Amino acid sequence: MKISDDIRAFSAKLGHDFKRPDLLIRALxxxxxxxxxxxxxxxxxxxxxxxxxxxxxEALVLADRKATEGQLAPRYNALVRGETCAAVAREIGLGDVLKLGRSEMVSGGRRKEALLADAMEAVLAAIYLDAGFETAKAVILRLWESRLETVDDDARDPKTALQEWAQAQGMKPPQYLQTGRSGPDHAPEFEITVKLDDGRSAIAQGAGTKRSIEQAAASVLLGQIESQA
Structure with a gap:
């Protein structure tokens, strides 16, 4: 099966030469x-x-043979969650080679986090079907290498960390309010304000999903709390 130059270049970024390129086309x-x-x-x-x-x-269990299930679970979640898959997809230019209908293209589908995450998983399956688990694993470990090295920093996302801090202080969970929105529908920018029971608050703005901006707001407020400690 003949493939286009852009698909061939994307395959090179993956580091896998498909014996069955139809699998990669389907994944995209x-x-x-x-x-x-x-x-x-x-x-x-x-x-x-x-x-x-x-x-x-497997990678997490082998990397830390003394870790408990309670320690491994948040690390695992940080590595496989949609945001992480979408971030890897962006790094290798997956959005540029997606096959989309006109409505999805007009609405900015090549940048949508959920769509990129799903396609990233599909590409991994294509490698697995084309060459087996060991080959797919090698590709994954290479693409996720930096995240595996810093997984402890990522395991407790800012929203989780802020909620745990608030609960430890006897407060209700933080409130996240959308206090602004701008930009076109296919590429909106959000302003999110996070508030605590004691009156402390923080604001974050930016493009992406509401969840990602909420994470950013939580991170700002955590920084304020740490600086006041």
């Missing part, structure tokens, strides 16, 4: 352009999620 085909004769990537996404999960679970 979103449901908005799929058809009975052109399968989309949803089934591959399901499989890729499991391939990624097993790889990360």
């Amino acid at each position: 085909t979103h449901g908005s352009v799929g058809s009975p004769t052109r399968p989309d990537n949803q089934r591959l996404e399901f499989l890729g999620d499991r391939v990624l999960g097993l790889t990360m679970a």
